[in-house]
Amino acid sequence: MRQTGLPEPISRLIETLSKLPGIGEKNATRLAFYILRAPAGFSESLSKAIVDTKKRVTFCQTCYSFASENLCEICKDTGRDKTIICVVEEPLDLIAIERSGEFRGTYHVLHGVISPIEGIGPEELKIKELIHRLKTENVKEVIIATNPSVEGEATALYLAKIIKPLGVKVTRIAHGIPVGGDIEYMDEVTLGKAIKDRKQL
Amino acid sequence: MRQTGLPEPISRLIETLSKLPGIGEKNATRLAFYILRAPAGFSESLSKAIVDTKKRVTFCQTCYSFASENLCEICKDTGRDKTIICVVEEPLDLIAIERSGEFRGTYHVLHGVISPIEGIGPEELKIKELIHRLKTENVKEVIIATNPSVEGEATALYLAKIIKPLGVKVTRIAHGIPVGGDIEYMDEVTLGKAIKDRKQL
Numbered sequence: 001m002r003q004t005g006l007p008e009p010i011s012r013l014i015e016t017l018s019k020l021p022g023i024g025e026k027n028a029t030r031l032a033f034y035i036l037r038a039p040a041g042f043s044e045s046l047s048k049a050i051v052d053t054k055k056r057v058t059f060c061q062t063c064y065s066f067a068s069e070n071l072c073e074i075c076k077d078t079g080r081d082k083t084i085i086c087v088v089e090e091p092l093d094l095i096a097i098e099r100s101g102e103f104r105g106t107y108h109v110l111h112g113v114i115s116p117i118e119g120i121g122p123e124e125l126k127i128k129e130l131i132h133r134l135k136t137e138n139v140k141e142v143i144i145a146t147n148p149s150v151e152g153e154a155t156a157l158y159l160a161k162i163i164k165p166l167g168v169k170v171t172r173i174a175h176g177i178p179v180g181g182d183i184e185y186m187d188e189v190t191l192g193k194a195i196k197d198r199k200q201l
Numbered sequence: 202m203r204q205t206g207l208p209e210p211i212s213r214l215i216e217t218l219s220k221l222p223g224i225g226e227k228n229a230t231r232l233a234f235y236i237l238r239a240p241a242g243f244s245e246s247l248s249k250a251i252v253d254t255k256k257r258v259t260f261c262q263t264c265y266s267f268a269s270e271n272l273c274e275i276c277k278d279t280g281r282d283k284t285i286i287c288v289v290e291e292p293l294d295l296i297a298i299e300r301s302g303e304f305r306g307t308y309h310v311l312h313g314v315i316s317p318i319e320g321i322g323p324e325e326l327k328i329k330e331l332i333h334r335l336k337t338e339n340v341k342e343v344i345i346a347t348n349p350s351v352e353g354e355a356t357a358l359y360l361a362k363i364i365k366p367l368g369v370k371v372t373r374i375a376h377g378i379p380v381g382g383d384i385e386y387m388d389e390v391t392l393g394k395a396i397k398d399r400k401q402l
Contacts, residue, residue, distance in 0.1 A: 006296065007269035009257045013250040019243065021235050022228065033293055034222050036254055036267065042220065043255040047248040049214040053237055054244040056210045066237065068208035092234055095207065 010036065062133065064109040064126045065091050074098075074106055081105040083140040087130065087159065089113055089147060097145060105143075108133065113151040114158055122158060130159075134166050141169040148175050148193075211237065263334065265310040265327045266292050275299075275307055282306040284341040288331065288360065290314055290348060298346060306344075309334065314352040315359055323359060331360075335367050342370040349376050349394075 017028035060072035084105030088094050094107050110125040146152035160170045176194040218229035236244050261273035285306030289295050295308050311326040347353035361371045377395040
């Protein structure tokens with residue numbers, strides 16, 4: 001799309017914002033105009049927040065989630081159950097599970113899944129770091145919460161295979177029909193899983 | 202939504218991004234994580250573009266669109282037809298019309314519409330500046346391209362009333378069924394306009 005008649009700083013802001021995921025050029029234009037009209041304090045704090053995040057955020061040395069110190073908030077929290085580790089693909093998955101409020105253990109972020117097509121093997125992920133934790137910490141259960149995709153399932157199976165010999169219980173998060181989901185429109189794989197994993201009432 | 206387990210700089214970035222229009226907390230989280238993972242150059246250029254836009258962009262002293270100098274790109278352009286002025290509510294409307302590639306005249310941005318409910322009268326808008334242009338420049342036609350809302354129509358009628366005595370032709374952009382629109386789902390006001398303003402083939 002052409003952006004004629006716009007001052008260069010706005011065009012550049014629109015162009016940069018368009019690189020963000022899910023932000024098309026029209027959306028970026030709307031955001032740029034909002035930033036332009038908002039009080040100066042807003043653009044300054046947004047700009048500072050962006051730079052700060054990039055500068056001050058690193059990885060937790062235990063679970064490899066994001067952290068601003070050596071350990072993340074969860075690994076530092078003495079109230080969390082350190083005997084259960086929930087393994088996720090990405091930090092965003094961790095946040096989603098935290099929002100559910102159902103889990104009081106700790107996490108381990110793999111930073112991806114095993115994907116031979118994309119050339120990602122187990123050594124590219126934080127798997128040896130997970131095994132190290134299982135060998136040095138007193139862990140009783142590993143919940144594998146990778147996505148229910150082909151790669152996520154393969155990674156779950158791989159992890160189960162190498163963790164079981166360590167004498168640690170390995171579980172997989174349940175798959176089924178989402179709450180509020182409509183059976184009529186559910187895909188057949190999910191429906192198949194939902195029937196296979198049915199629970200007695 | 203709670204954002205437990207996140208380092209403070211990320212939480213603050215998410216919070217700030219959530220203030221942008223159309224960006225909810227989930228979306229802001231996704232954007233923050235993208236910024237975090239992108240090369241450092243991206244966060245720096247985004248941060249700089251935000252500050253630059255706010256610092257360097259002002260209003261064109263002729264048409265009141267955004268500009269980085271006294272005049273905007275369109276008012277500076279000697280190739281544009283200065284005898285036709287298209288009046289719009291906001292700079293975003295100007296950009297939308299520019300994208301169509303159908304207009305080679307100049308613009309005038311009102312920065313709002315007359316709205317008694319919100320306490321916005323003609324003196325709050327750039328109307329006297331428009332009248333000044335009509336009196337000092339050689340303008341032959343004013344196209345009123347305010348939105349087809351109650352306020353937009355009222356503003357169009359008000360402008361027509363005060364511009365006509367100056368001997369300048371006043372026109373209104375056409376309303377009707379959008380290209381690709383579905384008559385079946387079109388609202389009755391649009392359909393009414395479409396029939397009333399029908400053109401002979």
